[in-house]
Amino acid sequence: MYRYPLAKDTWDNEEIEAINEVIRSKRYTMGPKVREFEQKFADYFGSKYAVMVNSGSSANLLAVASLVYSGRLNRGDEVIVPAVSWSTTYFPLYQLGLKLKFVDIDIETLNISLNKLQTALSEKTRAIFAVNLLGNPNDFEEIQSIISNRDIILLEDNCESMGAKFHDKYTGTFGLLGTYSTFYSHHICTMEGGMVVTNDEELYHYMLSIRAHGWTRDIPKDSKIYSKRDDEFYELFNFVMPGFNMRPLEMEAAIGIKQLEKLDGFISERIRNAAIFKEKFRNNENILVQKEIGKSSWFGFSLVLRNDLEGKRDVVVKKFKELGIETRPIVAGDFTKNKAIEYMDYEIHEQLINADYIHKNGFFIGNNDYSDVDFEHLDF
Numbered sequence: 001m002y003r004y005p006l007a008k009d010t011w012d013n014e015e016i017e018a019i020n021e022v023i024r025s026k027r028y029t030m031g032p033k034v035r036e037f038e039q040k041f042a043d044y045f046g047s048k049y050a051v052m053v054n055s056g057s058s059a060n061l062l063a064v065a066s067l068v069y070s071g072r073l074n075r076g077d078e079v080i081v082p083a084v085s086w087s088t089t090y091f092p093l094y095q096l097g098l099k100l101k102f103v104d105i106d107i108e109t110l111n112i113s114l115n116k117l118q119t120a121l122s123e124k125t126r127a128i129f130a131v132n133l134l135g136n137p138n139d140f141e142e143i144q145s146i147i148s149n150r151d152i153i154l155l156e157d158n159c160e161s162m163g164a165k166f167h168d169k170y171t172g173t174f175g176l177l178g179t180y181s182t183f184y185s186h187h188i189c190t191m192e193g194g195m196v197v198t199n200d201e202e203l204y205h206y207m208l209s210i211r212a213h214g215w216t217r218d219i220p221k222d223s224k225i226y227s228k229r230d231d232e233f234y235e236l237f238n239f240v241m242p243g244f245n246m247r248p249l250e251m252e253a254a255i256g257i258k259q260l261e262k263l264d265g266f267i268s269e270r271i272r273n274a275a276i277f278k279e280k281f282r283n284n285e286n287i288l289v290q291k292e293i294g295k296s297s298w299f300g301f302s303l304v305l306r307n308d309l310e311g312k313r314d315v316v317v318k319k320f321k322e323l324g325i326e327t328r329p330i331v332a333g334d335f336t337k338n339k340a341i342e343y344m345d346y347e348i349h350e351q352l353i354n355a356d357y358i359h360k361n362g363f364f365i366g367n368n369d370y371s372d373v374d375f376e377h378l379d380f
Contacts, residue, residue, distance in 0.1 A: 003324030007185030056181025059194030166294035214243025333359035
């Protein structure tokens with residue numbers, strides 16, 4: 001049993017009662033609670049539209065599928081991605097026939113290297129999938145400057161950075177589409193769950209269809225992507241594109257409504273913990289802590305070992321375990337070292353020096369409610 005686990009339960013009686021309310025309603029599959037959560041989520045983050053799905057991974061798949069089915073991206077188009085992220089940043093791109101170009105990260109921010117991004121752009125580049133890693137925003141002002149005057153779509157994988165801000169604007173809302181996760185260890189927890197936000201009405205309508213098998217039932221009658229018949233019965237099982245079943249549950253949405261009301265408090269606590277964490281390692285020359293860009297929502301605390309600790313991650317992780325502190329690799333490390341890469345159409349831009357380094361020398365610990373732990377005096 002860890003004294004300092006990677007994640008902790010953030011529910012109380014409000015979430016339990018929300019579940020019971022759904023049970024009493026006898027409506028379990030996607031319905032009014034999902035629609036209510038979507039609207040409140042969109043309002044909170046300042047987007048026109050939000051589409052809830054069953055996971056953050058599905059959110060990425062839905063976002064990419066909407067771009068391909070709408071013709072904004074075509075099979076074979078080049079999409080630039082950072083070399084460090086979770087697997088399902090990359091898999092939807094491969095699954096929908098796009099070519100990935102892996103670019104090295106910045107060793108301090110752990111996000112895509114802006115210098116490498118600039119040199120990676122080519123005439124074939126049609127999109128950038130920016131990942132806000134471990135709560136830390138990208139420098140979107142610089143990214144927009146790099147891609148200005150180019151026909152390049154910006155997407156955001158914001159699954160680890162709900163509530164983070166850059167220049168007082170929420171991450172997840174800088175791109176044409178932004179994705180979120182509400183998995184157990186994330187900023188809000190709906191058991192499983194995810195969300196995509198956008199201001200683009202056409203993409204919103206595509207996502208409503210793709211999320212539920214590609215049928216027309218959820219598309220508005222005046223949609224730009226399909227003209228529905230007046231025959232309601234016919235439109236119940238009418239399929240216009242190859243979709244998926246990404247539908248969330250009413251229970252998940254009901255929990256999400258309650259969790260969203262508490263998000264400000266959750267993030268404030270994470271920021272307080274981060275101040276303590278950064279102070280502990282401020283003068284430690286052997287450990288590099290993630291450099292904050294904008295206002296991080298501090299998903300977790302990364303540690304990159306260097307100098308005297310370089311190459312000694314196994315020893316350090318073992319010691320943390322003895323102290324009761326749970327650890328994980330920094331997401332999937334350098335993803336190009338995974339066997340799954342063999343299936344993909346991809347290119348590696350120059351060398352992935354920093355991604356390789358954190359793959360061997362990096363790890364992170366969680367950031368949650370540690371009111372029952374003397375976090376401030378925890379001896380790292």
